[in-house]
Amino acid sequence: MARNEMAMMAEKKKAILESTLKLIKENGFHGTPMSQVAKKAGVAAGTIYHYFDSKDTLIQELYTYTQYRLLDAIKENSREDMDYKARFFSHWISRCMFYIQNPNSLFFMEQFVNSPYVQRCSKEQDERFQKEVIQFIESGIENNYLRPMNPRLMRMMIYSSALTAAKLHLSEQLTLSQADLQQLAQMVWDGIKKD
Amino acid sequence: MARNEMAMMAEKKKAILESTLKLIKENGFHGTPMSQVAKKAGVAAGTIYHYFDSKDTLIQELYTYTQYRLLDAIKENSREDMDYKARFFSHWISRCMFYIQNPNSLFFMEQFVNSPYVQRCSKEQDERFQKEVIQFIESGIENNYLRPMNPRLMRMMIYSSALTAAKLHLSEQLTLSQADLQQLAQMVWDGIKKD
DNA sequence: ATCCGTCTATTGAATGTTCATTCGGTTTTG
DNA sequence: CAAAACCGAATGAACATTCAATAGACGGAT
Numbered sequence: 001m002a003r004n005e006m007a008m009m010a011e012k013k014k015a016i017l018e019s020t021l022k023l024i025k026e027n028g029f030h031g032t033p034m035s036q037v038a039k040k041a042g043v044a045a046g047t048i049y050h051y052f053d054s055k056d057t058l059i060q061e062l063y064t065y066t067q068y069r070l071l072d073a074i075k076e077n078s079r080e081d082m083d084y085k086a087r088f089f090s091h092w093i094s095r096c097m098f099y100i101q102n103p104n105s106l107f108f109m110e111q112f113v114n115s116p117y118v119q120r121c122s123k124e125q126d127e128r129f130q131k132e133v134i135q136f137i138e139s140g141i142e143n144n145y146l147r148p149m150n151p152r153l154m155r156m157m158i159y160s161s162a163l164t165a166a167k168l169h170l171s172e173q174l175t176l177s178q179a180d181l182q183q184l185a186q187m188v189w190d191g192i193k194k195d
Numbered sequence: 196m197a198r199n200e201m202a203m204m205a206e207k208k209k210a211i212l213e214s215t216l217k218l219i220k221e222n223g224f225h226g227t228p229m230s231q232v233a234k235k236a237g238v239a240a241g242t243i244y245h246y247f248d249s250k251d252t253l254i255q256e257l258y259t260y261t262q263y264r265l266l267d268a269i270k271e272n273s274r275e276d277m278d279y280k281a282r283f284f285s286h287w288i289s290r291c292m293f294y295i296q297n298p299n300s301l302f303f304m305e306q307f308v309n310s311p312y313v314q315r316c317s318k319e320q321d322e323r324f325q326k327e328v329i330q331f332i333e334s335g336i337e338n339n340y341l342r343p344m345n346p347r348l349m350r351m352m353i354y355s356s357a358l359t360a361a362k363l364h365l366s367e368q369l370t371l372s373q374a375d376l377q378q379l380a381q382m383v384w385d386g387i388k389k390d
Numbered sequence: 391a392t393c394c395g396t397c398t399a400t401t402g403a404a405t406g407t408t409c410a411t412t413c414g415g416t417t418t419t420g
Numbered sequence: 421c422a423a424a425a426c427c428g429a430a431t432g433a434a435c436a437t438t439c440a441a442t443a444g445a446c447g448g449a450t
Contacts, residue, residue, distance in 0.1 A: 012399090028310045030225040033435055044401040046438080055436065107309055114305040115223045149378070153363060157382070160359035164351045174347060183344070187352070191386030207425090228409055239427040241412080250410065 015041040025104040099166030210236040220299040268293040294361030
């Protein structure tokens with residue numbers, strides 16, 4: 001069993017991260033004591049401190065972990081051979097679906113980015129996550145698909161609409177079908193496209 | 196000094212609310228002990244409990260308080276005699292400006308709505324705040340200004356874009372001029388208008 | 391194959407701190 | 421003078437973090 005040594009470790013660390021995610025969604029940053037995280041993850045309280053320096057660190061890492069899972073989900077559905085509009089639709093819908101399918105992640109991220117934690121977080125890391133999307137938007141502007149506009153601003157408009165749609169789907173009974181998502185993506189597209 | 200009895204009381208209560216707002220923006224829900232709130236508000240810890248049953252209640256009331264201030268700010272700029280598009284622009288820009296001018300409120304509200312507090316909050320109250328906007332949107336659809344679409348969804352799209360723009364303005368150095376706001380409102384309008 | 395020593399992973403009770411809330415008393419108001 | 425507003429030290433619970441002790445894994449020596 002030499003080879004799953006790492007896997008075992010990763011499993012336990014992952015269990016801690018996932019438990020934290022779920023508990024924070026349910027009870028918020030406050031209201032989720034380390035003791036509960038430990039219990040839910042099936043480890044002792046002390047074990048958490050083997051993997052994370054502190055509660056703050058745990059939460060910071062949880063944010064990074066969630067970001068990666070979101071990016072992976074988006075990339076999975078995108079193909080190089082699609083035209084620009086199709087790639088935009090794919091990106092927007094993937095993002096929205098990820099939020100819908102991972103409500104714990106959604107609420108955690110939202111709490112995180114609006115909390116003082118985010119200020120303690122490195123800017124560089126955030127830049128890295130943003131870069132790809134910004135470039136995609138910039139190329140859209142250059143090639144006259146999109147109206148000329150600050151790419152960061154446009155990026156935020158795209159993000160927030162996906163986020164909002166997902167929240168609405170989750171909060172109320174307003175079930176969004178695949179067709180609804182298409183319509184929404186269309187709406188956002190109409191807002192940012194050239195002409 | 197008979198007449199400002201209420202005013203005095205209100206002043207102290209208001210001081211508590213405002214202090215809480217500021218501290219939560221800076222330190223989050225956790226990280227703002229009642230003792231600090233008291234200190235910043237210039238009252239004793241016990242006094243807070245004269246006005247609010249508990250910390251939870253304080254935060255709930257703070258949310259309501261903030262909602263009212265936002266609504267007032269929006270109504271102030273809107274006139275009955277404007278045409279539909281102008282009223283939409285006014286609403287969107289007022290909302291965005293309120294967020295920009297009241298960052299404490301913005302971050303508090305965002306933290307609140309993504310926290311478990313909101314679930315303990317009465318649905319009815321939220322409905323009441325929403326009703327006016329929903330009606331405005333419904334009338335827009337009926338009169339063929341807006342594309343037919345679930346008004347709640349459309350409302351969220353409008354909200355989130357204003358919110359997002361304000362966040363961007365506050366977070367980065369990307370200063371949004373009045374012209375930028377106009378352009379953004381235009382962009383949202385293009386997304387929701389008929390045709 | 392068996393033992394040994396070392397390193398890592400894990401445990402959970404103990405520690406010390408922080409904080410929400412209480413309450414008996416004081417001041418202010420009408 | 422009675423009621424309301426206000427004070428702030430005291431209380432007790434909750435919590436993050438520590439640490440001494442245990443268990444397990446691995447490599448190398450026999």
